[in-house]
Amino acid sequence: MATVLVLIDQPGEGLHKSHRELLTIASGLGGAAVAFLGDLNEAVAQELGARGVRTIYRPSSADVGEFLVAGKAAFLAATVRASSPSAVLLGNSFEAKEIAARAGVQLTSGVITDAVAIGEDFSVTKSVLAGSYAVEAKVITGTPLITVKANTVDVAPAGDGGAPEVVTVDSAMPARAARITGRTAKAASGRPELTEARVIVAGGRGVDGDFTPVEELADALGGAVGASRAATDAGWIEHSAQIGQTGKTVSPQLYISAGISGAIQQKAGMQTAKVIIAVNKDADSPVFEIADFGVVGDLFKVLPQATAEIIKRRS
């Protein structure tokens, strides 16, 4: 049975939870091989082996990442040609979707994004129209290229396989590509990645410049901090924290919305959360229409009280 190729793009120090999820899905669909971009250190290679990966493909040129998307897509397409996998799985970031998009054109292969489940025949379950429809879709031409949302499977325990074989793949550098000429690292928050987090506490215009109660509740729950566009536009928090149509789409176990009215563009990013709690001082806010538990009240009173109560019950 052909293997499923998983694209792992720059995990940095170690593999991410989402990479382990992709490997878990690939193992269940016939075994995983990895197309690897970035720094392949000993620990990562060992873990890939322990997760059943027999072959790691790497680009012959170290600077594929300096070209915007085109270099990575060319490498992925070359790896697919060299290894003929039954399908390719990628993460669900914008960049991963674009790598799939371009590789798809090179390989005459269909791309499906935002998968939440993949069947044995590579049919994909996903939601569309801002979560209002559940759709089953299938690639009917070429090698299926599927980008998979985080938190869709439980990571399988690692076994004890040996170090995988590393194969170098030649791919032509794109002649016409944009070059990344500067990179500023953003400060790490120490909190979980938004799209991977099981708990998200999000604040909106109602926090009025002060995210402290939102952050403290998130930390008490081990969660990530999100925001509405009103809050990111005001500069109270980084744009990368924005949830919604033009921000991140998240489906955590728990989403706590505080001081957010619940505009359609905000809902588009969070209404597939398992449980939604809303705190808003206006009883007519649309966010209450989708809340499992809603509090009409002042977030500056309600959130700190909840945080204190969680800490008390845990001690």
Add this chain to the structure above:
Amino acid sequence: MEDASQAGLDIVVLVKHVPDAQFDRHISGEDRTTVREESILSELDEYALEAALQIVEAHGGEAAGHRVTAVTMGPPAAASAVKKALQIGAHAGVHLSDEALAGSDAAGTSRALAAVVRHLGAVDLVLTGMASTDGETSLVPAQLAERLDLPQVTFASSLEVQQQDGSWSLTARRDGDVYSETVEATLPAVVSVTDQINEPRYPNFKGIMAAKKKPLTTLSLEDVGVDASEVGLAGAWTRVLTADPRPPRSQGTIISDEGDAGIRIVDFLAAQKLL
């Protein structure tokens, strides 16, 4: 390609006619495609149009030979997206209209749009929004760059175009989760912009009147050299097998804070085993 320094910048903005997200949106029919009643110019494409107009204005305007063409594809009603773009300030409009386009996926859409761009000739910049508000996949700009073999600069949150020694280039910023990146490319290029890049202008009365005199060209697939079998449902590389409306989320318990709401939230979390 023409010498851009003499000809001025030719900018194409891709605009999409999408179902208004303020209303309930539906999927219907045997082919499970999106119902396109109550459609509007995608909000996200307004940022691309604004970026194009600002580039033109920063470099001497229409008088300097720069030109913005709004391009759409889709059923006859989609022309209204182009008309809106003309009212806002685009100089010309192009509508690729062909029944065979119905049901196109990203691969078919990018194929058709790439053919229109080639048909238009010397284009310096292709600008798009960051995603369509209905398809939401963000695949088309990247596929367009691949098909046209042009540099791809996607999710730009700032964009500047400059001319040096007669040739044009661009500098853009991309804000990722881990990095903020500076990106450079020579023109021609394909660029998608985010909603962080600018504040789109509204059409004013003068613009609405002027739009009536602006050229709007309708093209067929044959005009741009694409075979009907390569686009639409026939040419799709993906297929939607089933589509089921999700039951709307039902409202849960709503309480008014009487001094203990924080504790009641924690009770609720404990009952849901979320602590």
